Amino acid sequence: MENFVVSARKYRPATFRSVVGQQHVTTTLQNAIASQHLAQAFLFCGPRGVGKTTCARILAKTINCEFVEEHVRQGRKVSELIAAQPTIVPDALLTAADPDNTPFELEACGKCSSCRAFQENASFNVHELDAASNNSVEDIRSLVEQVRYAPQQGRYKVYIIDEVHMLSNAAFNAFLKTLEEPPGYAIFILATTERHKIIPTILSRCQVFDFNRIKVDDIRGHLRYVATEEQIQAEDDALHLLAQKADGGLRDALSMFDQMVTFSGQHLRYQDVIQNLHILDYEYYFRLIDALLTENLSATLLLLEEVMQNGFDLHNFVVGTAEHLRGLLVCKDPVTVQLLEVSDNIRARYVQQAQAASLAFLLSSLNLVSLCDREFKQAKNQRLHVELMLMKLAYLNGAVQFARDLNAGPASASNGEAKKKSSVSPAATPNTVAPAPNGQLVADGTAETPATYAKSSSQAPEPLKSEKQETKNLAHAPADPEPIVPVESGVEELHDTPSIEDETATQVPTTGQLRDTVPHIETGRPSIAGHEPGQTPVTAAPLPPPVPKPGMPPPGKPLGLGTKLPGLGQMSAMKAQLAQQAAANKVTTEAEPSGPATGLPAIDDATLQRVWQELTEERKAVSMMHYSILKRPVQANDQHLILLQVDNPVQEDQFNEFRADFLGELRRRSGYPRLSVQVSVVERQETGRKLYTATDKLEYLTEKYPMLAEMKQRLGLDAD
Structure with a gap:
C-alpha cells in the first residue's frame, strides 16, 4: 500500500507560476533573476501557510x-x-514555433541535473536550517564555517533559515558580519512570521518581501484544482467555507480539505463541512434576522436554545451575529456587495434579506450586538445576557418606528413629549421675545422698565427713534443660548413643559417709593415728603393701577400660592429684593463715621460694658460663632472707637456679616451715635513645639534606653 501524502506536500508549488496569491513577490524575483540583480540576503515575512518557504526553495532551484x-x-x-x-530547455519552449521570439516567464527547467537533485532532496547547494531548534551562537558559527566552502556544482549556495526570529540576540550579532559581506556565491534567505522580533541591523542588510494573506477566491480556486486532480466531487459552497475558515493560509485550507475528504469520501458536501468542523451555519443567522424583523420573540429564544443544544459557544454566536449584520449592512448598497466574501448563492440571500431590513434597524442592532460582545466576559449569567440582547432586538423595529412617529407627529409638542428642536434664525422671526429687567417678557424685542410697565399695559405708545433702532439691532442680533434651569427631581428636561399656572399672576406689582431727604426732629413722627411736624404733608400723586390684560387674573392675587416652581417674574423680583438689601447694607456701612473727631463726650464704660454684654447674650441664641467672637473684653477710646481682636480671618468675616445690625443696636442702646468697631486679627506667636510621630518617640526612647531595641526585635513589635 502506497504511503499517503497530504495535499499540502503533494501539491506544493514547484514553479513561480504555481504559487498562489503572491504575484507581487514572484514577479519581483523573476525580474531580479532575469536582470542578474540578485541580492545577497532576502527576508520573507508573512503569516503562516502563505508560501514563504516554498518561494525560498523555488528561488534556490531556479538560480x-x-x-x-x-x-x-x-x-x-x-x-x-x-x-x-535539448535536455535543459523547458517543454513549453521546445514546442514553440519561434522559440527565440516567444515570450515566456523565467522558470527552472526541472530536467537538468541540478533541478533533479533539488527535487530528490539531494542537492548540496541548498541548505535549510530551522532556527527554532538551532538558535545558539555555536549553530551560527557552524553555519559561517560552511559558507567558507564554494559550491562543487552550480553557481550559488543557498542557505534557507526558517523561523529566523527564534535566534537569540547573541546569535544575531554573530551572524551580522557574514550576512553583510558574504562570498559572491552565497545567498541567504530568511523566513519569519514575526518580523517585529528581527533586530534592525538584520533588517537593514536584507531585501524584505511581505507576503499577503491569500484571498478567499484564490484559495477556493486552488482547492477546486486539487479536487479535480484527486477526482473528488465538491460543492462550491463547501470549498468556499473551507477557504473562509483557513483565514488566508493555503496550508490550513489543504489540511481541512484532506480531513473533509476522509470524512465524506469522494463527494464533499456543504452539510458535511458544517457538521465536521462544528461551524455555525449561515442558516441560523438568516432565521434569526427573519424572526427579529417580524418581532417574533418566541422563535428567537427557541433558536438560541437550538444553538446551545448543538453545542455551540454563546460568544461565537454573538460574534457571528455581528458579522451577519455587517454583511447585511454592506449589501444595502450594490457598490459594497463585493466586500462580502461568501459564495454567490449565499450572497444572493444576503442581498434579499438586506432589502427587507431598514438601515436604522441594522445600525441599531449592530450597536446592541457589539455592546453585548464587549460585556459578555464580565456577565455572570451569560445566557441571560444574550437573551436580553435578543429581546431588545426583537422589539427594535417597533421602537424605531415609534421614535419616527413621535418626531413627525404635530401633536407630540402639545402633549409635552420629546421632540427634535429646530434652530430658527432670529432674522426670520422679527418678533423676538426678550426678557425685561423685571422679568416681564416683551414680544416686540424691547424690555419694559418698571416705570413704563403700567403705561405699556393699557396702551402701546409709538416707540422713540432710538428705541426703534435698538429694536432693529436686536432683531438681527444672534440669539442667546437658552439658560439651563435646574430641576428639583434631578432629571434634566429634554423638552419644554407647559405650565398650568399663569406667570403674570405671580409677578410682584411695581410700586413707587419716596425717600426722606430732609432731617426732622427726633420727637415728632417721621415725615414722608420732608416737611416739619404741623405742616400739611405734600404727597406724590399715586400711580394708576395697572390694567390687567385679557385673560389674566387681577393683580391682587397672593404671590406663589399655587405655583410649584418660581416663574421668571418671581425670580427677578427676588433678585431685585436681594440687591436692595445689599445696597442698604452698603449704605449703612458707608455711613459710618471715619476719621478723627473732636469735641465728643466721654463714654461711660459701665454703660458700654452692660450694653455689649446684653448684645452678646442675644447673639448666643442666634449663633455660637457670633457669641465666641463678641465674648471678649472691649474698651472705647476718646474717638468712640472700639478695638475688637479676633483669632483668625474667618471670625473677621463672620463679624462683618452681622456688623451693620450689631453696630446700629449698640449705638441705639448706649446713646452714642458715633460708636464704631474696628476688627483686627491677633498675630500668633511660635511656641517652638512640634508634633512627634510614633517613630520619633521610639527613636528618642531607644537612645535613652538601649534595651528597647533588643526587646522590639525579640517580640517582633513595630513603632505603632
Missing part, C-alpha cells in the same frame, strides 16, 4: 538551473540551446 545559467548569464539563444542541449 542554479542550467537553462537559466546558459540562457540568462551566458546569453545563448533558446534555438541554440535546443540544438545543442
Whole structure:
C-alpha cells in the first residue's frame, strides 16, 4: 500500500507560476533573476501557510538551473540551446514555433541535473536550517564555517533559515558580519512570521518581501484544482467555507480539505463541512434576522436554545451575529456587495434579506450586538445576557418606528413629549421675545422698565427713534443660548413643559417709593415728603393701577400660592429684593463715621460694658460663632472707637456679616451715635513645639534606653 501524502506536500508549488496569491513577490524575483540583480540576503515575512518557504526553495532551484545559467548569464539563444542541449530547455519552449521570439516567464527547467537533485532532496547547494531548534551562537558559527566552502556544482549556495526570529540576540550579532559581506556565491534567505522580533541591523542588510494573506477566491480556486486532480466531487459552497475558515493560509485550507475528504469520501458536501468542523451555519443567522424583523420573540429564544443544544459557544454566536449584520449592512448598497466574501448563492440571500431590513434597524442592532460582545466576559449569567440582547432586538423595529412617529407627529409638542428642536434664525422671526429687567417678557424685542410697565399695559405708545433702532439691532442680533434651569427631581428636561399656572399672576406689582431727604426732629413722627411736624404733608400723586390684560387674573392675587416652581417674574423680583438689601447694607456701612473727631463726650464704660454684654447674650441664641467672637473684653477710646481682636480671618468675616445690625443696636442702646468697631486679627506667636510621630518617640526612647531595641526585635513589635 502506497504511503499517503497530504495535499499540502503533494501539491506544493514547484514553479513561480504555481504559487498562489503572491504575484507581487514572484514577479519581483523573476525580474531580479532575469536582470542578474540578485541580492545577497532576502527576508520573507508573512503569516503562516502563505508560501514563504516554498518561494525560498523555488528561488534556490531556479538560480542554479542550467537553462537559466546558459540562457540568462551566458546569453545563448533558446534555438541554440535546443540544438545543442535539448535536455535543459523547458517543454513549453521546445514546442514553440519561434522559440527565440516567444515570450515566456523565467522558470527552472526541472530536467537538468541540478533541478533533479533539488527535487530528490539531494542537492548540496541548498541548505535549510530551522532556527527554532538551532538558535545558539555555536549553530551560527557552524553555519559561517560552511559558507567558507564554494559550491562543487552550480553557481550559488543557498542557505534557507526558517523561523529566523527564534535566534537569540547573541546569535544575531554573530551572524551580522557574514550576512553583510558574504562570498559572491552565497545567498541567504530568511523566513519569519514575526518580523517585529528581527533586530534592525538584520533588517537593514536584507531585501524584505511581505507576503499577503491569500484571498478567499484564490484559495477556493486552488482547492477546486486539487479536487479535480484527486477526482473528488465538491460543492462550491463547501470549498468556499473551507477557504473562509483557513483565514488566508493555503496550508490550513489543504489540511481541512484532506480531513473533509476522509470524512465524506469522494463527494464533499456543504452539510458535511458544517457538521465536521462544528461551524455555525449561515442558516441560523438568516432565521434569526427573519424572526427579529417580524418581532417574533418566541422563535428567537427557541433558536438560541437550538444553538446551545448543538453545542455551540454563546460568544461565537454573538460574534457571528455581528458579522451577519455587517454583511447585511454592506449589501444595502450594490457598490459594497463585493466586500462580502461568501459564495454567490449565499450572497444572493444576503442581498434579499438586506432589502427587507431598514438601515436604522441594522445600525441599531449592530450597536446592541457589539455592546453585548464587549460585556459578555464580565456577565455572570451569560445566557441571560444574550437573551436580553435578543429581546431588545426583537422589539427594535417597533421602537424605531415609534421614535419616527413621535418626531413627525404635530401633536407630540402639545402633549409635552420629546421632540427634535429646530434652530430658527432670529432674522426670520422679527418678533423676538426678550426678557425685561423685571422679568416681564416683551414680544416686540424691547424690555419694559418698571416705570413704563403700567403705561405699556393699557396702551402701546409709538416707540422713540432710538428705541426703534435698538429694536432693529436686536432683531438681527444672534440669539442667546437658552439658560439651563435646574430641576428639583434631578432629571434634566429634554423638552419644554407647559405650565398650568399663569406667570403674570405671580409677578410682584411695581410700586413707587419716596425717600426722606430732609432731617426732622427726633420727637415728632417721621415725615414722608420732608416737611416739619404741623405742616400739611405734600404727597406724590399715586400711580394708576395697572390694567390687567385679557385673560389674566387681577393683580391682587397672593404671590406663589399655587405655583410649584418660581416663574421668571418671581425670580427677578427676588433678585431685585436681594440687591436692595445689599445696597442698604452698603449704605449703612458707608455711613459710618471715619476719621478723627473732636469735641465728643466721654463714654461711660459701665454703660458700654452692660450694653455689649446684653448684645452678646442675644447673639448666643442666634449663633455660637457670633457669641465666641463678641465674648471678649472691649474698651472705647476718646474717638468712640472700639478695638475688637479676633483669632483668625474667618471670625473677621463672620463679624462683618452681622456688623451693620450689631453696630446700629449698640449705638441705639448706649446713646452714642458715633460708636464704631474696628476688627483686627491677633498675630500668633511660635511656641517652638512640634508634633512627634510614633517613630520619633521610639527613636528618642531607644537612645535613652538601649534595651528597647533588643526587646522590639525579640517580640517582633513595630513603632505603632
